Amino acid sequence: MTAEATQRTPLSRERVLEAAVDLADRKGLRALTMRALATELDVEAMSLYYHVKNKEALLDGLAETIVLEIEEECGGLAFDDSNTDWQATLRERILHARAVVLRHPWAPRVFESRKDLGPTTIRYMDSILGIMRAGGFSWDLAHHAMHVLSSRALGFSPELFEPDDPDAANVDSAEMMAAMAEQLPNITGMMQAIVPHDPDEAKVGWCDDQSEFLFGLDLVLDGLERHRVAESAG
Amino acid sequence: MTAEATQRTPLSRERVLEAAVDLADRKGLRALTMRALATELDVEAMSLYYHVKNKEALLDGLAETIVLEIEEECGGLAFDDSNTDWQATLRERILHARAVVLRHPWAPRVFESRKDLGPTTIRYMDSILGIMRAGGFSWDLAHHAMHVLSSRALGFSPELFEPDDPDAANVDSAEMMAAMAEQLPNITGMMQAIVPHDPDEAKVGWCDDQSEFLFGLDLVLDGLERHRVAESAG
DNA sequence: ACCTGAACACCGTTCAAGT
């Protein structure tokens, strides 16, 4: 083994992310510091900044990495378009996601701390919407459903549709929309179906926080009441 | 105005917590550092440690403070024992809690970061359980319900019943239980009803994470299916 | 192109010391 062979392989964004996942798995999210990560990679802390813009970008990359792992666990994002049993399909998806999250208990916290989702996560959400649409959901119900599920399994950030920049809400330039519609047919469809809904007060972006909250709350309360009645009958 | 009159009032745990809430409200949780908080109180950072053990204890106090504010918003924890309309009662409670959380958007993050709940939070949970019991919930269903609601409104930490210390799970010393039963009749009752349930593998503490997850997931999926069918019919 | 050393502006916290 020559000196050349011993010489460590150069860093790369992929290797940095890989080591970050590993470090978080082993020692927790708090232990994932730029300095500790560098040490793990036998490098000085400042070298990391060549491969990743800063710590926020590292965490963005981590979130995307986990979503990719979920996709693998699911065996891809494809699903039978003619299968109307959305419930079984979605349930399986979410349980796959949970299996991954159990391997990386820090993942939900990382998802929650991201302000906006990366392309991988958005594509994943689009496929979830696709499952619901194939199952017969209206755009409106699918939208509600995404909010209700946002706390579950994968941290679907409800902020997705609430850009900080008020201008970004009006990204309806024709070319842009066409390009998106190809890659993300379901998200695009949902946005178009929902935007004109009610240009009122409380809803600054696409979502009315309060009514989404009430939808989810009543869904849960109604479900519990049903269980209670079933118990009483039994 | 003499020099004495000008002299600032001495610090206290209450004043520290008050200032911490205010600072987090105004500048966000990230800006809430011991040093910045001290500056806000016209004091050196190290003075805070006389009134609060460390930053973790400060955050514990913050969580308790918010729960107290929720109690106030609800006009107390008392509820009509003979009122079987648990759904309306609980819904109102949760909406009050949400109103408070909207005033303190950082609160959920603080709740999530606490390992175990303080006495105020536990008392609040006990009263929620009381509402369910008055409405006819079995202990088992009430337990499931707490898990489902844990992501909603108030960050009921599901960890409550999963002590790190394995020994702590067996705190059944008669005196201890009796004292608890008085203050927290519902939580005590639930624990007694649930513990003997199934001393198997996956459930290390009182809760089986996986089955709680499935209960919540299916509750949500069933609710969505009901909405879909209603839509299709309409 | 890739990595480093030194430095800066921050953290939480301890501990001995002041009043």
Add this chain to the structure above:
DNA sequence: ACCTGAACACCGTTCAAGT
């Protein structure tokens, strides 16, 4: 009893410099 100064062991990050 209550507060402080100095110090320690950490952070993330910039920037000029090395190969």
